[in-house]
Amino acid sequence: xxxxxxxxxxxxxxxxxxxxxxxxxxxxxxxxxxxxxxxxxxxxxxxxxxxxxxxxxxxxxxxxxxxxxxxxxxxxxxxxxxxxxxxxxxxxxxxxxxxxxxxxxxxxxxxxxxxxxxxxxxxxxxxxxxxxxxxxxxxxxxxxxxxxxxxxxxxxxxxxxxxxxxxxxxxxxxxxxxxxxxxxxxxxxxxxxxxxxxxxxxxxxxxxxxxxxxxxxxxxxxxxxxxxxxxxxxxxxxxxxxxxxxxxxxxxxxxxxxxxxxxxxxxxxxxxxxxxxxxxxxxxxxxxxxxxxxxxxxxxxxxxxxxxxxx
Numbered sequence: 632x633x634x635x636x637x638x639x640x641x642x643x644x645x646x647x648x649x650x651x652x653x654x655x656x657x658x659x660x661x662x663x664x665x666x667x668x669x670x671x672x673x674x675x676x677x678x679x680x681x682x683x684x685x686x687x688x689x690x691x692x693x694x695x696x697x698x699x700x701x702x703x704x705x706x707x708x709x710x711x712x713x714x715x716x717x718x719x720x721x722x723x724x725x726x727x728x729x730x731x732x733x734x735x736x737x738x739x740x741x742x743x744x745x746x747x748x749x750x751x752x753x754x755x756x757x758x759x760x761x762x763x764x765x766x767x768x769x770x771x772x773x774x775x776x777x778x779x780x781x782x783x784x785x786x787x788x789x790x791x792x793x794x795x796x797x798x799x800x801x802x803x804x805x806x807x808x809x810x811x812x813x814x815x816x817x818x819x820x821x822x823x824x825x826x827x828x829x830x831x832x833x834x835x836x837x838x839x840x841x842x843x844x845x846x847x848x849x850x851x852x853x854x855x856x857x858x859x860x861x862x863x864x865x866x867x868x869x870x871x872x873x874x875x876x877x878x879x880x881x882x883x884x885x886x887x888x889x890x891x892x893x894x895x896x897x898x899x900x901x902x903x904x905x906x907x908x909x910x911x912x913x914x915x916x917x918x919x920x921x922x923x924x925x926x927x928x929x930x931x932x933x934x935x936x937x938x939x940x941x942x
Contacts, residue, residue, distance in 0.1 A: 632673065633669070633670070633673075635666070636667070636673075637670065637699050638699075638703070639658075639663050639667060640667055640678060640695065640696075640699065641696065641700065641703065642655060642656055642663075643663065643667060643686065644678075644679075644688055644692065644696050647687075648684075648686065649664055649667075649686070674691070676691040677689050677691065678691060697770075708724070722750075722751045722752065723751065723914070725745055725752055725753070725755070725774055725775075725912070725914040726755045726757070726773045726774045726775075727745075727754065727757070727774060727777065727914075728756075728757045728758070728759060728767060728768065728775070728777070729742075729756060729758045729764075729776075729777045730758075730759070730760070730761040730764060730776065730778040730779060730780075731758055731856055731857055732778075732779045732828065732834065732856065733778065733779050733858070734859070734862075734874060734878075734899075735859045736874070736875070736881065736882065737798075737875055737901060740878070740926055741777055741795065741901065741918055741921075741922055741926070742754065742756070742777070743921075744918055744921040745918055748913055748914065748917060757773065761778050761783070762783070764776045764778075765782065765788045765904065766788070768788065768790055768904065769906075771906070774912055774915065775904070775905050775912070775914070775918070776790075776904040776905075777795075777901065777902070777903060777904075778792075778901070778902050778904055779833050779834060779899060779900060779901060779902070780900070780902065781794075781904070782904060789906065790904050790906050791907065791908050792903075793902060793903045793910065793919060794900065794902055795901045795902060795903055795918070795919060795922035795923065795926075795927060796922050796923055796926065796928075797898040797899060797900040797927060798875035798877040798899050798901075798927065799876040799877075799893050799894060799896075799897065799898060799899075800874070800893065800894045800897040800898075800899055801873065801876040801882070801890050801891075801892070801893050802817075802820065802871055802873055802890070802891040802892055802893075802894070803865060803871065803873070803874060803882060803883065803888040803889065803890055803891065804865075804888060804889055805865065805866055805868040805886075805887070805888050805889075806868075806887070806889070807868035808823075808824070808870070809889060811823060812871070812891060816891050816892030817845060817894070818847075819891060820842075820847050820849050820871065821849070822848065822849065822850055823870075824849070824850050824869070824870035824871065825849035825871050825872075826851075826852065826853040826854075826861045826864055826865050826870040826872040827839075827851050827853070827854050827861075828854075828856075828858065828873070829854055829855065830854065834873075834897075834899050837897045837898070837899075838873065838894075838897055841896060852869065853870055861873075862874065862882075862886060865888065866886040866887065875899055876893050876895075877926060877927065901927075903915060903918060903919055903922075
């Protein structure tokens with residue numbers, strides 16, 4: 632492939648006009664048009680369609696633009712890496728996607744070990760819906776996706792879910808709400824204002840089943856895809872909110888709220904999704920080991936109590 636043709640194509644795609652692209656590249660419009668025509672012939676498909684006086688990308692053009700942007704981004708990274716190599720060596724880039732249902736505090740604690748490797752690491756973090764992140768993973772634009780659920784059966788992506796661990800769920804309330812939370816937990820939740828995870832999320836479904844099993848009817852005053860936004864509303868007294876029990880003390884101190892109790896049966900699970908069956912990327916290795924051995928590790932006392940009694 633002639634990358635000069637690809638560069639001309641990307642310039643026209645971003646400017647929306649051969650004329651504008653020719654001015655930016657200091658070439659004649661005829662030259663630009665001829666080079667793009669050559670590229671289309673090489674690819675066997677049209678990249679642009681006319682729209683009034685301008686041009687719009689075809690379906691093939693949108694696909695080609697995504698690859699072109701990545702190619703030239705890698706080229707720029709190559710130049711930077713070569714220039715910086717004599718000074719500090721190549722920096723390892725780690726591209727991680729975080730599903731928007733994952734609490735920010737958990738996401739930070741999971742990713743943090745990647746910053747502590749002996750070699751310098753540059754983290755590129757994306758937050759999005761899980762299906763969109765998995766599409767990026769399939770195109771190798773991400774090294775890892777952190778999610779609160781394994782790969783859905785409805786998504787046809789060749790990738791592997793590695794369970795990092797699970798945490799019970801704690802309920803938190805701002806000081807202004809404590810008077811309305813009379814009684815012992817969990818009965819104090821009856822009729823109380825509640826900020827719930829989305830009913831489409833894995834945690835949202837588990838919480839609703841937990842309430843139903845205990846005949847509890849909290850008053851849902853808000854429903855959130857983003858747990859950080861729910862926490863922000865919660866710390867200002869808009870309603871009771873939930874968070875991972877493994878970070879209960881940290882959440883209470885950081886947001887000046889009180890933990891009302893723990894739903895031990897409601898587990899918020901977390902997964903690392905990668906295209907690798909066997910994890911080899913050093914950042915992903917650091918994340919999985921730290922999650923399993925530290926963040927979600929079962930205390931020794933708890934492990935002993937779970938063992939069946941010997942006969």
